[in-house]
Amino acid sequence: MYKIYQTLLLPSILAVSLTSAKAEVPPELESIQFSGPKITPCPACLCAAATGEVFVGVDMLGSLGKGPGKGKIIRLVDTNGDGEADKHTVYANIDNPRGLIAVGTKLYVLHTVIPPNVGKLTGMHLSVLEDKNWDGIADGEPKKLISDISPPKHNQDRGADHTTNGIRMGIDGWIYIAVGDFGIHGAKGTDGTELTMLGGGVLRVRPDGTEMEAYTHGLRNIYDIAIDPFMNIYTRGNTNDGGGWNVRFIHHIQSGEYGYPMLFKNFTDEIIPALVDLGGGSGTGAMFLQEPSWPDKYNNIAIMCDWGRSQLIIHRLTPDGPSFTxxxxxxxxxxxxxxxxxxASGRLYAGAWAGAGYRGSPDKGWVERIVPKGWVYKPFKSTAKRNDQELVNLLLSESSTARLAASQELLKRPKAMNAVASIAAKKSAPLHSRVAAIFTYKQMAGPKAGKGLAKLSSDAAIAEWALRAMADRKTQLEGVNKEMLIPGLSDKNQRVRVAAAVALGRLGDKSAANSLLSVANPPGEEKPIQAPAAPPAFQTKAFKGLKTYPVDVDVSGFKQIYLTVTDGGDGDGEDHGAWFDPVFENGSGKQVKLSKLKWKSAKSGWGKIGFGISATGGPLKTGNGKLQPDGLGTHANSVIVYNVPSGTKKFKARVGLASTSKGKGKIQFIVSKSMPSVSGTSSSKEGPHAQPNSPIILPHIAVKALVDMGAAESCVEAVGGPNSRGALWALRLMHNEKAVDGLIAKYGSAAAEKFRPGILTALIRLYQIEAPYDGSWWWSTRPDTRGPYYRPIQWEGSEKIKSFIKSVWDKGEYRQVIATNNAKTRSGIEGIDIGKIANALQKPQKPTIDLSAIARTKGQVGKMSIEDVILALADVKGDPKKGEVLFTKQGCIACHTTNPNEAPKGPYMGQVGAVLSRDQIAESILKPNASISQGFATVSVLTKDNKSMVGFVTSESAEKIEMRDIAGQAHSFKVPNIKSRTELKISMMPQGLANSLSISEFASLISFLASKKG
Known part of the structure; x- marks a missing residue:
């Protein structure tokens, strides 16, 4: 009998067509549609010129679509100030526009190239277009500033979703670029600078394409960048897919490492954590709003778009040392x-994708204009038409948009430099104006700015920004020396200390290393090395395929036995493991099947655990198809615990992948008498990667500076002294033989005896190095988070480290330190009896999908990202007749009808196929909270006799209302007896009700619904 609580309710299925084309704003604001889908469908990005022209990047490929000719930039103008664009031009035809910045007559654009004669993406670039006569049409082809800013292969295979996205200019004149976790391989600037980066982060470049450099690293799928007037940078990590990592709000500190995916879970003490984990969502656009025409309540705020929640969200910031809460x-x-x-007139523009789907739609999407109530339009005069003094005065504006426009124009007016410098020095000027003047002066004076900035750095109010500006350009360090920067390390203002540490790292003078070491010790006391779990009695390497392996373990000293299956680290979801024919055996050879005993506890990462069944719930078979009624099926990561019967001598079994994995999983089996210390098991603790940790920032940045300047000798010399902890932290990140030789030599020093565990920890960490990234692979949406390297390889210093560590082990010294670090870093140094952690190089999951296997695998929908499901549906047609059966079997009929003659329940499905595409239907099922069908909002009712009900209203009159609950049951309430009625912002349909379906089943359900066209 089908359980009613498993019904598949579909409340959002019509939402994309019925949602009001209007923003919901606070009462202090008002909104109007600026341009509709006929002009600006699929607005992937937008920007406004200071003078009010709006540029909209129309991308009708969406995140997963492919092919040429689907992108363009539309220029919109509201000539009469009524809030609606009454003039538009196609500024340029350009593929996948993903970021725009308007500066004067120039428009910077992040985009792809999909030549019509090729038909597929050949590259992604940052380019500049120009419209010198301001007729609304770019004068020529885009000029590349950075070529290949995202690897073509991943964009070709998957679409432009985890790619490089938004761009924004800071008051320092740099263009900041949000790099998704496709990463970068071989990006090249106009000055020949090349850059490769494994994973995501923030990149920056000068507006002419020179001096490209990484600003921060270790972010997942950031989409855009917010920059405040004081050069604080904020992003939201996008987690529209993938597991175990929600939307995080991040404050970026220059040179900081944020750890995704290799460090943020198990090496959290080495990263700068995010400020908060916000749960599910999809971070997109971002900015910092500072406009004087806006009410104080909504001014000077970081605002972040969340596509998944359909919300623009404020993050109220409170200073916390060098960062914020x-x-x-x-x-x-x-x-x-x-x-x-x-x-610069204070008009806020926002793009609405509005149900255009993962592949775009010519009929969905618009641009909204939002202003305060009572706002009066005041035209902003073009900066090109202002004289020098007007521009200097504009730096005193309360509008960050106006100040940036003035700053950029002033770079063309060298005679105004002294006047700009005078604002920087003017103590009565607003702080944001002084900061704008400092960075404008730096850009105007170039390499000659050092002396003037050094003088400004003596003013405590602006010291932070003067120090930043001094070392802002590595090509302009003439006249800047460590003596100008070192005093900042001891300043009472923590932000000044961090700015000084960043600047010293950029200066690169190794003679400043001791000063950096003085602030590099991590906060708190050093935690003692915890003894590792007892060495496993049995452990395989990570493996895949159909082969099984024998287990024959002496358990005579065991009170309990822990049977552990761990993920092999390739991101695959096919980890259906099995203990085939497991038995306990006593001294006389008598055996007891585990299937006859009751386990003490059992947990798995997904699916079912049981005898005779696979993790999918199907019959358990070996890889060659042999039935295993007494085999114990499970799924990584799992731990099954049994009490060992008295008199038991042996535990025997064979281990391998169940037939349902098709040999495609990759797993590791462990037998131990206590919980093994293996990442992924419940004994493996995840660090606080989304909790503010301001005390770690200065040491973190000092360590990064030491590593960047290659100060190995100074760090080795410091080991044994008061700055040992910071020195060892830096040394374990320095893959050079000077660091290795120095650490080995230091180990024998009497002065360093106390720090020998730290020396061993650093050497074991250095045993492997990250393989050079060649752009041919991507870790997909569910990467291996064990760390500290993703694709570890050995290097020139590895053999020397191995010999030394083994010699210390053989002497019986610090064995628990060695064993713990050998396991934690997955180094696999031979001869360490803790047992080797999986040491085969992991080949990350490719962005392509093996549809033949997925379509036959039960429960695959729940294990895949939403985007991967959408990709799979494109090639799995489905059977509408089977879908009709599933519509009943999955309980959809509890709240939906498809026949107009049936009594209405919830949202009517009889014509859904005429309204929505297959992708949109699928998205509405997979993401029920994305939008709510008109007329079927979730309502909470409380009666005067204290009865409560949550459901949706199916009918109402002046006398009564009728509702249905989540189980589809009808309820009736008399209106006079209702105490309160509240409309909730959530769907009645719980997320995940399609998780038990295979792709072929889900495709059939979608095909059935798509066939319903009224």
């Missing part, structure tokens, strides 16, 4: 909001 607050609701920007 934050509180999120819903601000403006707009259907699948993509981007935001303001002009």
């Amino acid at each position: 934050q509180k999120p607050e819903n601000f403006i609701r707009l259907h699948q909001i993509t981007d935001v920007d303001t002009d």
Whole structure:
């Protein structure tokens, strides 16, 4: 009998067609549609010129679509100030526009190239277009500033979703670029600078394409960048897919490492954590709003778009040392909001994707204009038409948009440099104006700015920004020396200390290493090395395929036995493991099947655990198809615990992958008498990767500076002294033989005896190094998070480290330190009896999908990202007749009808196929909270006799209302007896009700619904 609580309710299925094309704003604001889908469908990005022209990047490929000719930039103008664009031009035809910045007559654009004669993406670039006569049409082809800013292969295979996205200019004149976790391979600037980066982060470049460099690293799928007037940078990590990592709000500290995916779980003490984990969502556009025409409540705020929640969200920031703490607050609701920007008149523009789907739609999406109530339009005069003094005065504006426009124009007016410098020095000027003047002066004076900035650094109010500006350009360090920067390390202002540490790292003078070491010790006391779990009695390497391996373990000293299956680390979801024919055996050879005993506890990462069944619930078979009624099926990561019967001598079994994995999983089996210390098991603790940790920032940045300047000798010399902990932290990140030789030599020093565990820890960490990234692979949406390297390889110093560590082990010294670090780093140094952790190189999951296997695997929908499901549906047609059966079997009929003659229940499905595409239907099932069908909002009712009910209203009159609950049951309430009635912002349909379906089943359900066209 089908259980009613498993019903598949579909409340959002019509939402994309019925959602009001209007933003929901606070009462202090008002909104109007600026341009509709006929002009600006699929607005992937937008920007506003200071003078009010709006540029919209239309991308009708969406995140997963492919092919040429689907992208363009539309220029919109509101000539009469009524809030609606009344003039538009196609500024340029360009593929996948993903980021825009308007500066004067130039438009910077992040985009792909999909030549019509090739038909597929050949590259992604940062380029500049120009419209010198301001007729609304770019004068020529885009000029490349950075070529290949995202690896073509991943964009070709998957689409432009985890790719490089938003761009924004800071008051320092750099263009900051949000790099998704496709990473970068072989990006090249106009000056020949090349850069490769494994994974995501923030990149920056000068507006002419020179001096490209990484700003921060270790982010997942950031989409855009917010920059405040004081050069604080904020992003939201996008987690529209993947597991175990929600949307995180991040404050970026220059040179910081944020750890995704190799460090953020198990090496959290080495990263700068995010400020908060916000749960599910999809971070998109971002900006910092500072416009004087806005009410104080909504001014000077970081605002971040969340496409998945259809919300523009404020993060209220409170200073915390060199960083912040934050509180999120819903601000403006707009259907699948993509981007935001303001002009210098105070108009906020926002893009709404509005159900255009993963592959875009010519009929969905718009741009909204939002202003305060009572706002009066005041035209902003072009900076090109202002004289020098007007521009200097504009730096005193309360509008960050106006100040940036003035700053950029002033770079063309060298005679105004002294006047700009005078604002920087003017103590009565607003702080944001002084900061704008400092960076404008730096850009105007270039390499000659050092002396003037050094003088400004003596003013405590602006010291932080003067120090930043001094070392802002590595090509302009003439006249800058360590004596100008070192005093900042001891400043009472923690932000000044961090700025000084960053600047010293950029200066690269190794003679400043001791000063950096003085602030590099991590906060708190050093924690003692915990003894590792007892060495496993049995452990395989990680393996895949159909082969099984024998287990014959002496358990005579065991009170309990732990049977562990761990993920092999390739991101695959096919880890259906099995203990075939497991038995306990006593001294006389008598055996007891585990299937006859009761386990003490059993946990797995997914699916079912049981005898005779696979993790999918199907019959358990070996890889060659032999039935295993007494085999114990499970799924990584799992731990099954049994009490060992008295008199038992042996545990015997064979281990391998169940037939349902098709040999495609990759797993490791462990037998131990206590919980093994293996990443992924319940004994493996995840670090606080989304909790503010301001005390770690200065040591972190000092260590990064020491590593960047290659100060191995100074760090080795410091070991044994008061700065040992910071020195050892830096040394374990220095893969050079000077560091290795120095650590080995230092181990024998009497002065360093106390720090020998730290020396061993550093050497074991250095045993492997990250393999050079060649751009041919990507870790997909569920990467291996064990760390500290993703694709570890040995290097020139590895053999020397191995010999030394083995010699210490053989002497019986610090064995628990060696064993623990050997296991934690997955180094696999031979001869360490803790047992080798999986040491085969992991080949990350490719972005392609093996559809033949997925379509036959039960429960695959619940194990895949939403985007991977959408990709799979494109090639799995499905059977509408089977879908009709599933519509009943899955309980959809509890709340939906497909026949107009049936009594209405919830949202009517009889014509859904005429309204929505297959992708949109699938998305509505997989993401029920993305939008709510009109007329079927979730309502909470409380009666006067204290009875409560949550459901949706199916009918109502003046006398009564009728509702259905989540189980589809009808309820009736008399209106006079209702105490309160509240409309909730959530769907009645719980997320995940399609998780038990295979791709072929889900495709059949979608095909059935798509066939319903009224």
